[in-house]
Amino acid sequence: MNGTSADKADIRAMALSRRDALGADRHTQAAQALAGQADAIGFKPGDIVSGFWPIRSEIDPRPLMEALAARGAMIVLPAVIDRQTIVFRRHDPDMPLVTGSFGTRAPGPEAEELDPDLMLVPLSAFDDAGNRIGYGAGHYDRAIARLHAKGRSPRLVGLAFECQRVERVPAEPHDVPLHTVLTENGLQALPTQR
Ligand SMILES: Nc1nc2c(c(=O)[nH]1)N(C=O)[C@@H](CNc1ccc(C(=O)N[C@@H](CCC(=O)O)C(=O)O)cc1)CN2
Numbered sequence: 001m002n003g004t005s006a007d008k009a010d011i012r013a014m015a016l017s018r019r020d021a022l023g024a025d026r027h028t029q030a031a032q033a034l035a036g037q038a039d040a041i042g043f044k045p046g047d048i049v050s051g052f053w054p055i056r057s058e059i060d061p062r063p064l065m066e067a068l069a070a071r072g073a074m075i076v077l078p079a080v081i082d083r084q085t086i087v088f089r090r091h092d093p094d095m096p097l098v099t100g101s102f103g104t105r106a107p108g109p110e111a112e113e114l115d116p117d118l119m120l121v122p123l124s125a126f127d128d129a130g131n132r133i134g135y136g137a138g139h140y141d142r143a144i145a146r147l148h149a150k151g152r153s154p155r156l157v158g159l160a161f162e163c164q165r166v167e168r169v170p171a172e173p174h175d176v177p178l179h180t181v182l183t184e185n186g187l188q189a190l191p192t193q194r
């Protein structure tokens with residue numbers, strides 16, 4: 001492991017332990033605060049928006065996903081198809097989700113696979129430059145690279161609690177910075193879109 005990866009692992013562990021310490025009330029309030037930003041997030045009716053089904057102590061984006069769906073977004077969820085790859089499948093609230101790797105829940109293979117126009121990206125840690133750390137599998141990094149290779153450039157909106165903000169995330173060449181971060185305190189435009 002090179003120096004940068006070790007730094008990332010330490011930053012991830014510290015930010016996740018702060019997140020793990022948050023109580024249920026903070027989770028409920030934050031989920032509602034995210035949903036309150038549905039009109040500000042910047043999408044058009046018909047846009048494909050990727051959300052995620054929360055695992056562990058992640059901020060809960062489900063009320064926000066419902067608000068976006070009610071305003072005409074088509075919601076897709078990430079499904080892990082192998083150790084390196086996620087794809088996005090249409091979320092139909094009437095269809096059961098299936099449990100995949102790492103306890104993630106996603107639509108099954110019968111669901112339509114779609115490329116997002118806007119991605120709500122789950123974060124372990126982030127900084128004011130828009131650099132981010134996930135769970136370290138590179139799933140989102142690769143999914144974003146795959147979309148770029150197809151000529152698509154989805155808007156990247158990172159979702160996290162304020163306690164996951166760090167001074168600096170050491171960026172590697174494959175890291176694509178976020179355009180916006182959304183926390184319980186609201187939306188923040190990052191240098192990439194200022
Ligand atoms: N809610 C949610 N869904 C998601 C993600 C996510 O971050 N959050 N993903 C984001 O990519 C994908 C799933 N990828 C994941 C990759 C690793 C781990 C994980 O827990 N990794 C272990 C380390 C395992 C190892 O080192 O071998 C860990 O962090 O302890 C979780 C999800 C797609 N779905």
Ligand SMILES: Nc1ncnc2c1ncn2[C@@H]1O[C@H](COP(=O)(O)OP(=O)(O)OP(=O)(O)O)[C@@H](O)[C@H]1O
Binds near residue numbers: 133138145
């Ligand atoms: N576009 C890519 N193509 C190939 N490998 C990649 C790409 N992006 C990341 N990787 C590899 O994935 C691994 C994890 O990357 P990184 O430490 O940036 O994870 P992360 O940002 O925490 O994960 P995620 O993107 O899932 O949120 C690294 O070994 C990295 O080299």
